[in-house]
Amino acid sequence: MQLFKNETHFDFMGKIKPAMAFSSLLILVGLISIAISGGLKYGIDFAGGTLVQLQFKNPPDIEVIRDGLKTIGLGDSTIQEFGSKKDILIRVEKSEEKLEAVGAMVRRSLSGEFNIEEITLERVEMVGPKVGRDLREKALLSILYAIIGIVIYISWRFELQYAIAAIIALIHDVLVTMGAFSIFDKEFTLVIVAAFLTIIGYSLNDTIVVFDRIRENLRRKGKFSTIDIINASINQTLSRTLLTSGTTLLVVVALFFFGGEIIHDFSFALLVGIFIGTYSSIFIASVFLVYWDSRRTAHR
């Protein structure tokens, strides 16, 4: 079986303008959404706070839980269903530095309204504000280090202009995924940073395969223009690009639907990231190679 029976001759480079417009639109919408919601929405890993996950024997009324929580005065809390109607996730802004087991406290506060034996404390995550700040800094640095490491590697294996084009594609992917997170009102947590770093790695993986082919074809350039060569290279690697993205998407979809609530946002980030990474390695990365090349030719 083959994805494309014959060698394809899509004119990807001819679609530069619509692709740029489309990407700019995606990024813009994301940035606007981030601006409207007042910045990125941090999970407790970065903002500090407490998460308590409870499982009830029967689906509880969220308003009743809210009333119960008021008795212990933990400040603002958001209460939501987590995967099923019986699983409830409570997020409290405050992180209790004192030696009190918040989870047990929350569970006890509900003893008036519910039979406490029917509530299981599934998970408690408490992150103090100091740790949140540390983690935020570390997360930012890690993304920065990853990018620096990758620039060095690509400039060593290819040329600096390839590295820059790859990084632009990668920043594009990260921005779009971040925007999607904001639009779908999802929180940034440690695990999501892990997903972002994976997307960075993955998006480059695709881009490099295309670049590798471009470099190979440039060596026997002949009478063809750079644009023709880039077009041909993208076409030659197209079925591979789509296949690999396809298989990776298959497993990520499996993770998204069967992996459970805890890993849900992580799979969501990967899902978006892989889509956008595939798109950018075809439409975005090479555009900047052409741009650099045209400037170089103009200089001569």
Added chain:
Amino acid sequence: MYKNLKWRTLLIIVVVLGAVALAYPLKEKIALGLDLQGGMHLVLEVKVEKAVEASLERLADDIKRDIGEEDLEVDRIKAIFETLQINIRMVDEVDLPPVKKVMEDYVFFKLISEDSDGLGLVYQMDQDQVKQIQENAVSQGLETIRNRVDQFGVSEPTIQVQGERRILVQLPGVKDPERAINLIGKTARLEFKLVDEENSLQQALSGSTPAESEILYKRKENKETGEVTKEPFLLKKRTVLTGETLTGAEVRFDGDFNEPYVALNFNSVGAMIFHEVTRENIRKRLAIVLDDNVYSAPVIQDAIPGGRAQITGQFTSEDARDLAIVLRAGALPAPVVILENRTVGPSLGQDSINKGINSIIFGGILVVIFILIYYKLSGAIAVTALSLNIVLLTGALAYFGAALTLPGIAGIILTVGMAIDANVLVFERIREEIKIGKTVRAAIEAGFSKAFRTIVDANITTFIAAVVLFQFGTGPIKGFAITLCIGIAASMFTAVFVSRTIFDGTMSRKKLDKLSI
């Protein structure tokens, strides 16, 4: 090219068997992370400045005693916590030189200024000494917590210092996290203080506490309602005896009501002081104070020799047991606060394992079906390589002793998706080569060699990202980074080396005119 086929086959068999040996039996060899087996992850901060303050206060007391022994008249000696200084004020200026002489014994104090009236001296604590105290507070805190956890009975706990003043505590499979927190986090500073019976508690409560006394509370919590009641006590500030002289603490049950209490044993110094205090204060009340909470304040009926005492209260036997544990393990040199607490219950962990395995199986089956349809027999080779990849990954996880976490499972799933990429790159190349008219053998040869460099370049970038992730991540994220790294490395071996060997092996047996790809 086919010459060393035997050796290559042998190498593959050895590597795979090695991985199987490392990982078998799976249940024992692969450690599960806290998020999968349930358990508690705590990061504590030791309030080291409290240890420094306590030390400064103790030293000020020592200095006061030493100066007093020289028959010099002291106006006041004061420890200033903010600046870590000790101010000494004398009544007569002729006393200053002998005071300076006394202070020569206190090598970690430097005279930094003298008051202009010639009556006062200001000493500053040495920075190195401060650092020393802080380091000791952390390392002693670690030891104490380790003792408590050992007695609490958790299998394979991790307790280690993190950074300068943090302690990481991981308790896999802990059943009662609330109890564990109480046990670990209690400072457990045990003090005996006399009740101030000369002054009125009522007056003290309305604002005029005598200088040498303080108000402390007896805190009672109703377990059912969570309601807390506080009963005030007016106690002398001076501590007559501390928990440092304890040699033992255990739970006993009183004969009449079968109520649990904690029996204490003092060493000879403690026993002597206790005897003396009780002898001199008969009919007075002695309060037992733990971390500024009054536990009880019984009336001293008679002098108590022999160094025995007991703490009573309305304990459950569990409370009493935990109290005995913390008293035996000793007090923390400084209080700790919880910076981070991640606790996962066992049922949620099991649920995560099931879901993770389901998605690996489901995602895996989808990929296998797809590859078999798309690449036919060559696809079967890719699937073989993929299965070996998972075996190697498992073996490597066992070898490195890396715990499998939920993100780690996600890492395995991603590896399944991405490992196939190397095969796809090779196969697409082979197809191209066949299209331009090469023989099967030449096409395989060219396909592998041309795709190899691309595979390396493409994988190394992901590898860089994964290594950075490992550096940055904690617990579960580290698990993800490790599986990703190993998965990439293993996929290079299986997708390139193993599939190549299978191709070559097939080709060496029969000459193929057409490749099923």
